[in-house]
Amino acid sequence: MHKEIKMTRRATCLVIILMVGLIIISVPNVAFAKRSKVVYQGKSFYKWAKGYSGGIDKNGISMPTGGAVWWTDKGGPKVSFSFGAGYGYGSVGLGISSSKGTRGQSVKIPATKHFYKVYVKKQVKYRKYKVYVWRYDPRVKRERWVYSSKGVKNLGVTARQYYAKRVCPNGAHHCKKGK
Structure with a gap:
């Protein structure tokens, strides 16, 4: 026991x-x-994202008597940026357009037989940074700040424009005049 x-x-x-x-x-x-610190590199810079919003038929929309579509800033196709030298990539959504509903911003479609899509331009503010961590460095046999990684911080959209832009149906490069 x-x-x-x-x-x-x-x-x-x-x-x-x-x-x-x-x-x-x-x-x-x-x-x-482990302690870490972020060190920002240089000044902020801007990139423009441009393109057509999602949600409308690839050939566009025609409203012979005029009308409007609704554009919302969320989601949609993305425009990607490369920041080079290992800083990575960023992307910005161009939003969604719809001829149904009443959510978002109204975009007027002219009273013609031509086809239109919502064209979006967004200015995004970025700033590069590097991350350092406090760790043991065997070369100097003591702890110190050691480079860890780098990237780009998205500081937000600073300007946006959206409007109806005439498009050629079926992906033609040039629309026929008067049609």
Whole structure:
């Protein structure tokens, strides 16, 4: 009976040690916390995203008596940007247009037999940054700020324009005059 008690104590100690170890590993920033800092590079810069919104037929929409479509800023086809030198990519959605419903911004379609789509221009503000982490550097045998990664932060859309633009049906490069 005496040996059983020693085994139970030993087992209990092992269980407690394992539980404490699991808690330390599973809780972020407790055992292996590393400090990091973001350093912005240069001034902010702007990129223009341009293109047709989604939602309308690929040939456009014709309203011989005139009318409007609704454009919303969310979703839609994306325009992608490359920021070069390992800074990555960014993308901006051009929104969705619809001839049904009343959500979003109204875009007038002229009273002609021509076809139109909603053309969108968005100006987006960006700023490049680098991330440094506080870690041991074996070259100097001490901890210091070490370069970790870099990227570009999207600071938001600063300007937007949207309007009905005439398109050629069936993807023709030039529309026939008067048709």
